[in-house]
Amino acid sequence: MKKRKHTLEIIIAAVFLISSATALVIHLNRESRGVIGVYRDGVLLSTFTLDGIEPLDYEVVGENGEMNLVHIDSDGARMLLANCPDKLCVLHGKLAGNEPIICLPNRVVVKWLSAAELSAETASRTDATLP
Amino acid sequence: MKRLLTALLCILLLASCSANNAKNPVTREFFAMDTVMTLTIYSVRGADRAQAADEVVALVEQLAEDILDKNATTADEEEMMRWATEAYNLTDGMFDVTLAPVIRAWGFGTGEYRVPAADELQALLASRNKDDIDYGGIAKGYASDLASSRVLGGQSGNSSIADFGGNVCAVGSRPDGKPWRVAVRDPLNTESTCGTLELTNCAAVTSGGYQRNFTQDGVTYHHIIDPRTGYPAQSGLASVTVVCETGALADGLSTGLFVLGKERALEIWRENRDKFDLVLIEENGALTVTDGLSFTSDRAFEVAS
Numbered sequence: 001m002k003k004r005k006h007t008l009e010i011i012i013a014a015v016f017l018i019s020s021a022t023a024l025v026i027h028l029n030r031e032s033r034g035v036i037g038v039y040r041d042g043v044l045l046s047t048f049t050l051d052g053i054e055p056l057d058y059e060v061v062g063e064n065g066e067m068n069l070v071h072i073d074s075d076g077a078r079m080l081l082a083n084c085p086d087k088l089c090v091l092h093g094k095l096a097g098n099e100p101i102i103c104l105p106n107r108v109v110v111k112w113l114s115a116a117e118l119s120a121e122t123a124s125r126t127d128a129t130l131p
Numbered sequence: 132m133k134r135l136l137t138a139l140l141c142i143l144l145l146a147s148c149s150a151n152n153a154k155n156p157v158t159r160e161f162f163a164m165d166t167v168m169t170l171t172i173y174s175v176r177g178a179d180r181a182q183a184a185d186e187v188v189a190l191v192e193q194l195a196e197d198i199l200d201k202n203a204t205t206a207d208e209e210e211m212m213r214w215a216t217e218a219y220n221l222t223d224g225m226f227d228v229t230l231a232p233v234i235r236a237w238g239f240g241t242g243e244y245r246v247p248a249a250d251e252l253q254a255l256l257a258s259r260n261k262d263d264i265d266y267g268g269i270a271k272g273y274a275s276d277l278a279s280s281r282v283l284g285g286q287s288g289n290s291s292i293a294d295f296g297g298n299v300c301a302v303g304s305r306p307d308g309k310p311w312r313v314a315v316r317d318p319l320n321t322e323s324t325c326g327t328l329e330l331t332n333c334a335a336v337t338s339g340g341y342q343r344n345f346t347q348d349g350v351t352y353h354h355i356i357d358p359r360t361g362y363p364a365q366s367g368l369a370s371v372t373v374v375c376e377t378g379a380l381a382d383g384l385s386t387g388l389f390v391l392g393k394e395r396a397l398e399i400w401r402e403n404r405d406k407f408d409l410v411l412i413e414e415n416g417a418l419t420v421t422d423g424l425s426f427t428s429d430r431a432f433e434v435a436s
């Protein structure tokens with residue numbers, strides 16, 4: 001009897017742990033759907049908040065003449081132009097779903113920022129806080 | 132549960148930050164003058180950033196010890212007195228280092244909080260003198276000035292930011308050449324901030340009643356004492372942020388201008404706009420920023436000119 005009670009406790013604890021782990025994964029993967037980030041070489045170059053944004057073209061230039069032109073409007077983003085050999089990024093079309101636009105040759109990525117990336121970005125924008 | 136999530140989130144964030152930051156700064160966190168101090172150095176003259184960081188820590192610890200032992204070198208004491216006098220003159224005497232016995236009577240500094248009797252406060256105010264003074268009101272700002280003048284600054288290309296218990300000292304600019312971004316805490320909701328200042332080569336200090344206080348019989352008493360009454364200042368301001376070249380002056384001014392209130396603070400600023408700039412937050416939440424500052428906020432604010 002005593003042993004069974006113990007087993008029950010372990011099950012409850014396990015269910016709790018699994019559900020909290022799932023909650024965490026969901027929390028981290030939930031993309032804000034409102035902010036797009038443009039990366040080159042894994043470094044976040046710029047972020048764009050779509051709410052009320054004026055359509056714009058953002059140019060990413062690499063050291064060896066790599067060039068990508070990202071078009072951003074309130075609907076999302078797409079790769080307008082690129083001088084990469086395969087043009088897969090341009091063929092990707094609109095940034096939709098969770099699939100980021102990737103230009104492998106030029107090492108450029110356009111994606112929705114996750115909540116975690118967004119808060120890291122906000123934190124990195126501030127160097128100190130006056131108490 | 133929420134705490135667990137936050138902790139895990141922090142770990143993940145830290146891991147992702149350290150992975151892609153090639154030019155990591157040298158950082159130090161240490162405890163001095165009753166507060167946590169942080170130092171972040173990107174570049175410094177002589178190029179040995181770790182050695183520079185150690186020098187700053189040693190410098191501040193030595194100054195803290197000297198002040199505590201009333202043993203400050205004549206040069207340090209003269210400098211602190213000079214800035215304390217300037218802050219006194221600029222704030223109609225509302226920043227006053229001879230207020231030390233009154234502040235002690237309230238228990239600020241000692242932690243033994245109490246509400247002194249009115250006649251006790253009057254007696255203490257009347258007997259103020261130059262033999263019982265406390266540089267605590269400008270010591271942290273002065274420490275940041277020393278760090279900047281002796282170790283961190285003095286050469287273009289230097290880049291570091293020090294936070295000595297809310298006395299921020301920005302040397303040069305960020306390594307990417309852009310100004311340092313310093314957030315101003317919201318005094319009415321201290322969990323959040325109410326805007327961001329862009330700073331290069333200057334000091335910034337905030338004084339607010341929320342920073343240190345105690346509650347007795349349902350009344351909250353804060354640590355910024357009005358020298359005219361001996362009681363905590365009630366000027367309608369919730370916090371005053373001063374941006375200025377000198378940390379010690381910013382430290383003293385933020386206290387004195389808090390006591391004076393918004394209208395007088397802005398009057399004094401108009402006569403001395405070459406010396407400092409202000410962010411004023413009133414108890415009703417109204418935000419006023421003087422026009423020498425680069426300030427951004429997601430809420431409305433008034434620009435004083």
Ligand SMILES: [Zn+2]
Pocket residue numbers: 082084086087088089090102103104105106
């Ligand atoms: Zn491509």
